[in-house]
Amino acid sequence: MRNDPSGRRSTFPHMSGLETCPSCDSPLVQPLSSSRRKAGEVNLKLRCPECEARISIVATEAQVAAYEDVLDDGRDGVKRAYDRCVAESMEALADCFGRALTLDLVGADDFAAGRLRSPVVRRLR
Ligand SMILES: [Zn+2]
Numbered sequence: 001m002r003n004d005p006s007g008r009r010s011t012f013p014h015m016s017g018l019e020t021c022p023s024c025d026s027p028l029v030q031p032l033s034s035s036r037r038k039a040g041e042v043n044l045k046l047r048c049p050e051c052e053a054r055i056s057i058v059a060t061e062a063q064v065a066a067y068e069d070v071l072d073d074g075r076d077g078v079k080r081a082y083d084r085c086v087a088e089s090m091e092a093l094a095d096c097f098g099r100a101l102t103l104d105l106v107g108a109d110d111f112a113a114g115r116l117r118s119p120v121v122r123r124l125r
């Protein structure tokens with residue numbers, strides 16, 4: 001917890017945003033918990049995943065709104081990366097399957113009911 005000389009809790013005026021770690025400048029600070037105080041203030045507990053700093057702060061609604069925008073942008077970026085990864089993986093699987101079909105390594109018999117009941121397939125279910 002940071003305190004200014006008057007003894008009041010700081011609102012982190014030196015930080016560029018709540019997402020920035022005051023210890024190591026990482027832009028990946030994550031929220032742990034929050035609670036509303038009187039109008040216009042929010043108690044936040046934050047964590048830096050890079051240096052493990054724990055931060056307790058009283059933030060303004062504007063700081064929290066800006067932080068939420070950054071978190072939303074980050075979440076969107078992770079989702080886009082995940083979607084891209086899944087699409088690339090599916091393309092690779094389709095390519096392998098296409099090659100296997102071309103080389104006649106896979107046929108209709110591979111999908112016959114008896115094969116799908118094999119112990120190996122049952123274990124995968
Ligand atoms: Zn840090």
